[in-house]
Amino acid sequence: MPTAYSRRFALVTGASQDFLVPPGKRAIVKCFTGFNPSASQLAAAILLQSVPVLSITMNAGVGTERTNLMIVAEAGETLRTLATNPCSAQASGYLLDA
Numbered sequence: 001m002p003t004a005y006s007r008r009f010a011l012v013t014g015a016s017q018d019f020l021v022p023p024g025k026r027a028i029v030k031c032f033t034g035f036n037p038s039a040s041q042l043a044a045a046i047l048l049q050s051v052p053v054l055s056i057t058m059n060a061g062v063g064t065e066r067t068n069l070m071i072v073a074e075a076g077e078t079l080r081t082l083a084t085n086p087c088s089a090q091a092s093g094y095l096l097d098a
Contacts, residue, residue: 003096004095004097005095006093006094007092007093007094008090008092009027009029009079009091010079010090010091012082012083012088012089014083014088015082016080016081016082016083017080017082018080019078019079019080020076021076021077021079021095022095024075024097025075025095025097026072026073026095026096027072027077028070028071028072028094028095028096029046029054029071029073029079029091029092029093030068030070030092031065031066031067031069031091032054032065032090033063033064033066033089034058034063034065034087034090035058035063035087035088036058036059036062036086037061037087038061038086039060039061040060041060042057043056043058043087044082044084044089045081045082046080046081046091047079048077048078048079049073049077050080054066054071075098
């Protein structure tokens with residue numbers, strides 16, 4: 001029987017973080033959140049295999065959330081979450097048996 005696990009793929013502040021999907025698994029990003037503590041408008045993004053698939057712009061002092069996403073990464077693919085300094089971002093979803 002296939003299994004599914006809730007998973008946080010990245011939690012970053014002013015940096016980028018990669019998640020390599022393990023062999024035999026499939027990652028599905030369902031939620032992307034960010035917070036901008038600065039006085040300027042800044043951005044955070046998710047890249048799949050170095051291709052931008054989602055970008056959020058955050059106004060000064062505001063948090064932003066995107067839910068009900070369906071960003072799918074197959075085994076061996078890399079999800080990269082990045083946030084412009086000093087923003088923070090989190091990508092979460094499910095890790096499934098492929």
